[in-house]
Amino acid sequence: MPDATTLTLVAVAIAGTYAWRLAGVLVAGRVEEGSPLFAWVTCVSFAIAAGLMMKILVLPTGTLSSTSFLDRTLAFAAAVTVFYLAKRRLVPALVVGVVVFFVLVSVRSAT
Amino acid sequence: MAHEESTDPGDAGGRLTFRSGLIEGMFGPGLGTFAAMTGFGSLAADAGTPLWAAVALTIGVWSMPGQVAFVDLYASGASILAVTLIVMIANVRMFLLTIATIPLLRTGPSVKPGHFILAQLNSVTSYVRLVDVTEKERDVSNRIAFFTAFTIGTLIVGTIGTVLGFTLAGNLPAAGVQALVFITPLYLLLLTARSPKAQVQLSRSLPDACWCQPSPRGWAAQESWWVA
Numbered sequence: 001m002p003d004a005t006t007l008t009l010v011a012v013a014i015a016g017t018y019a020w021r022l023a024g025v026l027v028a029g030r031v032e033e034g035s036p037l038f039a040w041v042t043c044v045s046f047a048i049a050a051g052l053m054m055k056i057l058v059l060p061t062g063t064l065s066s067t068s069f070l071d072r073t074l075a076f077a078a079a080v081t082v083f084y085l086a087k088r089r090l091v092p093a094l095v096v097g098v099v100v101f102f103v104l105v106s107v108r109s110a111t
Numbered sequence: 112m113a114h115e116e117s118t119d120p121g122d123a124g125g126r127l128t129f130r131s132g133l134i135e136g137m138f139g140p141g142l143g144t145f146a147a148m149t150g151f152g153s154l155a156a157d158a159g160t161p162l163w164a165a166v167a168l169t170i171g172v173w174s175m176p177g178q179v180a181f182v183d184l185y186a187s188g189a190s191i192l193a194v195t196l197i198v199m200i201a202n203v204r205m206f207l208l209t210i211a212t213i214p215l216l217r218t219g220p221s222v223k224p225g226h227f228i229l230a231q232l233n234s235v236t237s238y239v240r241l242v243d244v245t246e247k248e249r250d251v252s253n254r255i256a257f258f259t260a261f262t263i264g265t266l267i268v269g270t271i272g273t274v275l276g277f278t279l280a281g282n283l284p285a286a287g288v289q290a291l292v293f294i295t296p297l298y299l300l301l302l303t304a305r306s307p308k309a310q311v312q313l314s315r316s317l318p319d320a321c322w323c324q325p326s327p328r329g330w331a332a333q334e335s336w337w338v339a
Contacts, residue, residue: 002163002164008191009164009181009185009191009194010168010181012198013171013172013181013195013198014168016177016194016199016202017171017174017177017198019199021227021231021233022227023206024205024207025213025230026222027206027210028209028210028226029213029220029221029222032214033214038210041207041210042211042242045207045210045211046239048204048207048208049235049238049299049303050299052204052235053296053303054296056295057296057297057300062150062154063288063292064289064292066285075293076300079297079301080304083301083304090302093297093301097293097297101289101290102287102290105286105289
């Protein structure tokens, strides 16, 4: 049986996050796809997504923080190289990037 | 820039279906989500958060910064007010993300009740993928089917990852988990690099921002500014 305090905390965390989503839907009802406002929001959203992902690569917290910056950079560079060599196809680039990263991390932890 | 033909999942034949979205969501970026949520599950176990709460956070909050903030606050015995405020601040990006997502998933000017459910399913991964498929798919109902399935797919594997991470906390091989966690940022950055829409909009906005005045194209766009 969940205790009341934890249940309340989880409920307010869910409600607090959904409040942003709810507000987003209400505002989105007044924004047309193709309008300058929509273009601006899209740019900011892409910037948030790309910035968040670059932060994970450059300044990670959690499990990636114990890996080398050089390893992450080399794996990322390998993926980007394959991405453009393979005419911007995702899967080969993703596979190469992850495999290179795994090999570098394994080699470094073994030495 | 010409948009290249792709053989990536979800692009096959240009047909977006519920099935293709579910498969791609579970086995494409879903692997990255699985890994990230495995890490979250382990973190929750370390912080003393109950398993049911960790799973409820993954399904209900569905946004990693807020989930991690919650676990941190829970361990320190923070008040309800502190949890509410800090989780909300951590997840503020969901506001803009939702504004950017919903117009791609509606047929008319108004929002429908279903959009409130789609907003709950939305995530950074789903949004970036949606923008990518929007370039090729003009049929909104197909987009909705794909988006819904894609997000449900990532949510399923994310929930499994949370349970697994919680159960195996401290016993997972580090290099394997790190490689899996590496998938999500790599996938999203490459997806962003592939999206002509992002490139066009950024290239259009940047000169305006630099010169602090709208370009002729900017003025033309303003004429079509539509606010219901």
